[in-house]
Amino acid sequence: MAFLKPLVSAAPRRGGIGKSQAIHERVVLISDQSVTHMSKPQKIELATWPTPLEPAPRLAKALGLGSDDLWIKRDDLTGLAGGGNKIRKLEYTCAEAVAHGARTLVTVGAAQSNHARLTAAAGARLGLDVLLVLAGNPPAEYTGNIALDGLIGAKIIWAGDVDDHTLEALAQEQVRRLESQGPPAALIPFGGSNALACYGYWDCGEELKAQIPDLAQVFTAIGSGGTMAGLVHSLGADRVRGVDAGAVTDPEVRVRNLLSELTQTAFCAPLNIRLDQVGAGYGYFTEPVKEALKLVAMHSGIVLDPIYTGRAFAGLIAAVREGSAKPGDKIVFLHSGGLPGFFGSQDALRFSAGG
Numbered sequence: 001m002a003f004l005k006p007l008v009s010a011a012p013r014r015g016g017i018g019k020s021q022a023i024h025e026r027v028v029l030i031s032d033q034s035v036t037h038m039s040k041p042q043k044i045e046l047a048t049w050p051t052p053l054e055p056a057p058r059l060a061k062a063l064g065l066g067s068d069d070l071w072i073k074r075d076d077l078t079g080l081a082g083g084g085n086k087i088r089k090l091e092y093t094c095a096e097a098v099a100h101g102a103r104t105l106v107t108v109g110a111a112q113s114n115h116a117r118l119t120a121a122a123g124a125r126l127g128l129d130v131l132l133v134l135a136g137n138p139p140a141e142y143t144g145n146i147a148l149d150g151l152i153g154a155k156i157i158w159a160g161d162v163d164d165h166t167l168e169a170l171a172q173e174q175v176r177r178l179e180s181q182g183p184p185a186a187l188i189p190f191g192g193s194n195a196l197a198c199y200g201y202w203d204c205g206e207e208l209k210a211q212i213p214d215l216a217q218v219f220t221a222i223g224s225g226g227t228m229a230g231l232v233h234s235l236g237a238d239r240v241r242g243v244d245a246g247a248v249t250d251p252e253v254r255v256r257n258l259l260s261e262l263t264q265t266a267f268c269a270p271l272n273i274r275l276d277q278v279g280a281g282y283g284y285f286t287e288p289v290k291e292a293l294k295l296v297a298m299h300s301g302i303v304l305d306p307i308y309t310g311r312a313f314a315g316l317i318a319a320v321r322e323g324s325a326k327p328g329d330k331i332v333f334l335h336s337g338g339l340p341g342f343f344g345s346q347d348a349l350r351f352s353a354g355g
């Protein structure tokens with residue numbers, strides 16, 4: 001559709017579509033007292049903020065950190081349909097869609113896409129139709145995110161075994177078809193990430209500044225890159241540690257492009273991104289992820305997902321072992337959600353049940 005015009009071409013991808021999109025309007029939110037020196041786009045609230053920041057003393061000690069060194073930012077508790085990081089981004093992209101009169105949200109993803117599930121949930125909350133163009137074929141069993149997509153009322157088109165560009169083209173075709181029949185439809189980008197959506201994680205960074213002023217490092221998973229880019233925009237590149245989940249071929253380029261678009265200038269500062277937790281590829285259940293899931297569950301009662309938060313915590317464990325995250329540092333782990341994906345992974349279920 002016309003109002004979502006890409007500005008920056010995305011990095012090549014392994015796992016889906018990525019196009020940064022223009023911020024067409026910037027509006028000063030005079031009701032938001034924390035925003036005094038900058039303008040911020042409008043958003044529609046889809047959750048209750050701030051999310052909690054919880055200490056994890058037993059987990060910290062199990063890792064060899066001091067008992068008050070490790071904190072978990074609970075962005076898995078963002079309310080809608082099992083929660084997760086995508087809600088913060090959708091607050092901005094949905095506001096833009098609604099402002100342009102959209103009646104349908106169209107997005108893309110893998111079969112077990114957390115982003116697709118939360119786009120469906122945001123649509124349900126706002127009274128918008130949702131069309132998901134998902135890679136693959138109808139599954140033999142409806143598990144995890146796919147079951148929730150259906151429950152929430154999203155329509156799914158299975159695109160078959162297509163590459164990312166074809167998936168994107170199919171979604172754009174659906175937008176054109178819908179618009180030829182009625183009111184505008186909005187294409188929400190792969191993973192929910194464009195420059196506008198990054199303000200969702202700028203918001204999260206601002207919450208963290210208030211919740212833990214002496215924050216040394218925050219660890220986050222990287223998929224489409226918007227979560228890390230937003231955190232860097234708020235907290236600075238030094239304090240943000242990204243752990244690639246393998247959804248895109250060049251996560252650093254994606255994060256950098258988003259930051260350049262956000263700041264309207266080439267973003268050249270070094271970024272801390274680990275690439276060593278992808279293993280054999282995006283969908284694989286790696287040994288470090290198994291260790292992370294077990295350690296976190298047994299020492300905090302919190303469940304991670306096998307793709308994103310599992311890899312991010314595995315990256316945190318590796319950083320502690322290497323000494324780049326150390327006792328005395330205030331370390332935050334961003335729990336970005338994904339629990340439905342746990343129930344969509346036969347590998348994770350079998351491993352957890354001891355099989």
Ligand SMILES: Cc1ncc(COP(=O)(O)O)c(C=O)c1O
Nearest residue numbers: 114223224225226227308336338
């Ligand atoms: C649970 C979860 N955590 C983290 C991410 C990564 O977020 P981003 O796409 O903003 O890099 C995703 C992306 O799909 C996700 O589903």
